Amino acid sequence: MTVSHRTSPQAEGSDPGAPDHDWSAGAHPLTRNVERGIQWARSVDRRRPLVWDLLLTGFFVVVAFTDVAGGGWRHIAENKEADVWLVYAMTAAFSVPLLWRRRHPLAVYGVMALASLFNTWSGAVIQAALTQLIVLFNIAMRLHTRTLAWTYVLIGVPLVVGRLRYPQGGWDQQVVPTMMSFAIVALMGIAVRTRQEYMASLVQRAKQLEVERDQQAQLATNAERTRIAREMHDIIGHNLSVITTLADGGSYAAAKSPERAAQALTAIGGTSRQALTELRRLLDVLREEAPQSPQSAQSPQSSPEAAALAPQPALTDLDQLIDGVRAAGLPVRSTVRGRPDSLPAGRQLTVYRVVQEALTNTLKHGGPDATAHVEVVYGDDGVRATVTDTGGGGGPPVADSGGRGLTGMRERTALYDGTLEAGPLRLPPGGWQVVLHLPKESAQ
Incomplete structure (x- = not known):
């Protein structure tokens, strides 16, 4: 029979999986001394x-x-x-x-x-x-x-x-005493072997848990990067689109109507300040130190200070958003049916961002004669938001633009098990429609 040679022989009774360490201060002095002697013998045997x-x-x-x-x-x-x-x-x-x-x-x-x-x-x-x-x-x-x-x-x-x-x-x-002595020694060897294998399995499990922990941390980091990318896209993309539209209109009206040009400049300043404010709030959240306690680590946004800094517009800010789009030159009608009935802040933010992104794409791709209609309906089955425009061109639609607009909307919707439908309308009259539905929290 061929017996494999161990690559790193150890002393009898040694445990290759267990790390060398001193016992706790609460252990008996004799126990600590014996353990230290065993650890010393193992280290000599390994070296x-x-x-x-x-x-x-x-x-x-x-x-x-x-x-x-x-x-x-x-x-x-x-x-x-x-x-x-x-x-x-x-x-x-x-x-x-x-x-x-x-x-x-x-x-x-x-x-x-x-x-x-x-x-x-x-x-x-x-x-x-x-x-x-x-x-x-x-x-x-x-x-x-x-x-x-x-x-x-x-x-x-x-x-x-x-x-x-x-x-x-x-x-x-x-015969009997000798056979019993050999049996006891064999059982001791089996016991040591079992402990070695058990300790090796614990070490392997610990390494596996470390790998899983690193993977979970990487996944959490990627998810946070995706969330930040969505926030940056929604904040910067929308406000820059409004600023661009206002700047184009202001330059066109500068020669014929200085007052309209001044109004456009004022609106540009207000939109820029709003964008800077939201960016500062987002960056303040990113600079916040991680909580130290396990309870706060599980809910980092639970403190009032973090909540105040978080860039989370609510549905009460929807009118301000629509007014800003109107100021940029896009006629928008809005209809609200029902009551929010304490819709959670996360769902409100999702509805707000989807409406914002849909109006931003209408500004960018709808053309000069485009109009838009925003309808928000609160029902027993959740909230539904519909954004319809009459744009006829001026650029590729959001689905074909290769940007993060539609992807970001779908990612936000998936967080709450909602549905999002976006696509062109049949001719006539044509245009583009985005329909968002988020079920109630109890329905999930």
């Missing part, structure tokens, strides 16, 4: 895996050979007259292969299993055989469970051989 393996292997080699040289193995041996050279060879087979226990755990365990068979057959029963527990722990922590099961079965073969060759003790003395 110098070969050094760690050499230290661990060297420690067990020294201990095992010291036990053999001192004759300590004879106190528990079944056969105290076992050949010393065989005891030394088995000691080396149990301790030296630990150096490769992580890269080739099955090969190391195979060497140790063979040494364990000689160990029980000879009756020496040297304590260096306990190093098999370290290799079993590595197998349980890194390899498949089926491999661990076969490895565990292999442990029992030398024990059964030793029991049959030296039957002085019972099965409960020679």
Whole structure:
């Protein structure tokens, strides 16, 4: 069986997914010291895996050979007259292969299993055989469970051989305690492996949440840019169209009617100041610092100061808008049916901006003889606004102009699950019509 080599070996029981950190100040001092020691061992293992393996292997080699040289193995041996050279060879087979226990755990365990068979057959029963527990722990922590099961079965073969060759003790003395010890170590390896995988899944989940958070932030940023673009288009586009129309009319009337030219200049000044005021209010909102509390972060426009700065015209400003368009030279009739019945500010702003954009496009593309009719109807099913003009040309219609006018209107309407229809009217009489419908909030 081929065993994959880990790219960054770690100490037994280490957790590759968990970051190194100190425990909180509320933890017991002993717990903090143990955790710091574990973290130090992990850091050494990550930086110098070969050094760690050499230290661990060297420690067990020294201990095992010291036990053999001192004759300590004879106190528990079944056969105290076992050949010393065989005891030394088995000691080396149990301790030296630990150096490769992580890269080739099955090969190391195979060497140790063979040494364990000689160990029980000879009756020496040297304590260096306990190093098999370290290799079993590595197998349980890194390899498949089926491999661990076969490895565990292999442990029992030398024990059964030793029991049959030296039957002085019972099965409960020679086999059962050793098998239980190996089972506990295997369960420890499985527990550490489970914790590692769990921590790795948490780390992966945290990274995924970070990516999703960044994506949500990017989406929110794009949505805010789109909203700002709509506001800038509606404010600047409308007012510049009115100013352009007034300037053209004023220059035409300057020679024949200076009074009309002066009126046009006055209207240009008023429209410019209104546009500057709305732009300042929009920029003030953009300069506002983000709220610090979670409650205010959820509703950044909830404070009275933010609401006062927000550039949100209401339907009460519709008459002022129509008067400005009339002053620019476009005859406009208006009809209002029903009552708003506390229509939310967002819906009022949507109706206002759609009417504003429709009249702006009539000014730009309707021609010199165009007229317009604005009708706003409040009903049980919501609010409906219809803007109809009699324009016959002078430029491409809004749907074909390639600008953001119709797109902005549709985006605003979609925010409230409304519908927007815009298109030319049949000839005769011709013209253009925009129909907006926003359902009531309770109907969504």
